[in-house]
Amino acid sequence: MKLRLLMTCCFLPLVAVIYSQTIPQEIYDNLNKSASVYYAYPQVDEQYTPAPAGYTPFYISHYGRHGSRYLIADTDYLSVMQVLEKAAAIGFLSEKGQDVYRRLQLVWKDAQGLGGQLTPLGYKQHREIAGRMFHNFPEVFEGNKNISARSTVVIRCALSMTAFCETLKGLNPKLQITYGSGDRYMNYLNYWNEDARNFTSDESSWRESYRKFRKEHICPERLMKLLFTNQAYVEQHINAEELMIGLYWIASDMQNVDLGISFYDIFEGKELFDIWQVFNYSHYVCNGTCPWGKEIVQRTFIPLLENILESAEDAIKDRSAAATLRFGHDGNVMPLTGLLHLEGCYAEETNPEDFYRVWSDFKIVPMAANVQLIFFSKKGSDDILVKFMLNEKEVKVPLESDVVPYYHWADVEKFYRNYIARLLL
Template identity: 40%
Template sequence: MNHRIIPLFISLAMTVAATAQTSKEEIYKDIYRTGSNYFAYPKPKTQKLTMAPKGYEPFYISHYGRHGSRYMSNNDYYVTAINKLDSARQFGILSAKGEDVLAKLQIGYADAWHREGDLSKLGARQHREIAHRMYERFHELLSQPLQIDAKSSTSRRCMLSMFNFCQELQIMNPNLEIAMDASKRDMKYVVEDLSIKPKATAQSETYEQQRSAIFERAHNSDRLMASLFTDVLRASLFVDGRMLMEALYNVVEDLQNVPELNISLIDIFTKDELFNMWTGYNAGWLLSAGLIPGSTPNYLQQKEVLDSIVSTADHVIQAGKPCITLRFSHDSSVLPLSFLLGLKEAMGGTSDIENLYKHISIDKIIPMAANIQLIFYRKKGSDDILVKFLLNENETSVPALKTNCAPYYHWSDVKEYLITKHE
């Protein structure tokens, strides 16, 4: 059977070619994608999954996900924006547009008060819906009296995401035996290990300077200031336009995660402004994780989690008893894991920082409630285990691996690839 690992140089070439590029036009069709990791979870594009080869049935699911939609982790952005606009109002230089923005900011801040980083109502629904779809898609597995091992980060939003996910599964099948936990003892299997500090590279500093230039250029606040204040010159005496623009961007993008407020401020920016700011944030995330060639390989902080996924899968395969593993973590964990697994959406990073977004777009990888699912299949009388990868519930691929049954891969090949790649 011709399904061996291809040489590294061919692998890299295929990886770049296989990665679906992102265009400005694509972003403009769903402008909320400019929120990057603020982007509210989109429902999967794949409605009907590819059937497994004849005779193969699912027996194990390894799920690794991010918490659902949340409030901003810091309300300083609200405070900054409200204080500056309120001061302008007192000086009588706040425009009609500024008055409208201030009123909406005050509504949003009142709702977000003392909820920094908390799971929103939408975040809870997202996990219930993901769990519901998992049950429907893999009914033959989940309708059994299975054991489910669920662990989350000690963050409240992760624990509540786990609870909502598991509760939905329990409703669908009361015979499920679900064990939930959120202990510091298990964190090395759930989140990245920050005690691992890969040696910084000189190239990373160069990249950071380029990223910073993109970020600062994107925060040209001249047009925004003119729309919010009737006297821009006077406003500039106490308003740092660049700081205000950054604050408003964060508030604007996070509001999509609390839709029950029925307010939106996204129209205070032009599509070009949102796109330009997004490219800076996108590059920042990819540089931070080490997904750009030559950058500091911080993705290695997620190696323990990857090893746990592999070893747990092997244990389940050997035990021969169907079950499910659930892990609930953060965007900073899902992004490097997608790279370590070799998923196409996380591959193809380029040193061309200006055009990096065309190759890797983090809103496709780590929106709120992002998740990676490994679905394992076996055939009676055969030792050949197959595995399929889902990213945000959509079938995806590992370009560095060949397979004769795409989108399914032979676990022996996947395991060898993961071990060899990250030795």
């Protein structure tokens, strides 16, 4: 046992080192990953571990983020375009700046009036995830079984739910699906208590460190010289940091639309990596497992974990339930993955320069991110097994099991019930 513990202690730091070394290179190799929560859902090509002999799937518990969308508001496009438009009117845009402005006009033509709405890719992602779920676990969806589908009140989540469920219904018209989207469900789908709202607010004490980090990592001088011919004008009339961030978000979101337009040519790889670090910092502290506020954030998501546990117990007792499907946002999936202790999602770090070494938002919550718990039973046995998947990839949890990546539900439920009790102390 001592040898095993020693090997584990030596292995974990090695994993952390390897993880941290690969993140910058991952972004340099695929600039789309610098998009933070705007990273489009990656291609899925998984080979799953077969279930232990005799076990078949009977129920799926799911929480999914909405699919790819436009920037959150039309003003996110207009605020950038207006800066370039004013500079163009007085002849202060460089040749590259004029080219960027022309591209922005094409982007705006596609996005106008659709801020925060799903793009066509967003619908496609959920149709494909649902299709893979059906084909990977066909036993779950046999006959006229019931599906409970709930979404937050935000339309992009409700439409994601609809695309997902219509796909399942198309594959088996006998499925009985009940839909819901309203305040009744918000207390577990997207609830933030007062402590969590205070901790994540701009007035929270950790924000001073964050603002300093942001200032050190966002360096717009080179970009301003690339886009504008008069730097005195830039200094007097343009918030260079905000313009760079605005362009970064537009560049990030191009992977979520089908325009064939890119803005990565105006950024350097190191600039994108540094900007990504800024937002990864914020997401890790507000939604992840940074020790500064881990328990504050996780307490507010206890109702979601309790809903998962209670829905599973109901499904185990009443085998007419095929799935419980929930649809929300990145700010819900991130805390849930930490609360569940999913592999790669619950590391703790207090040095901002090292946040990216232990936690990466693009790995956890791309557009259409999802957590799936797949439940298995065996004829003639009361033993229930569960497998965890994050973005359709098998992941481990920190529990002993003789059938990893499958876990005995009795052990899993006990672990989460005990963890909830500790959070509430």
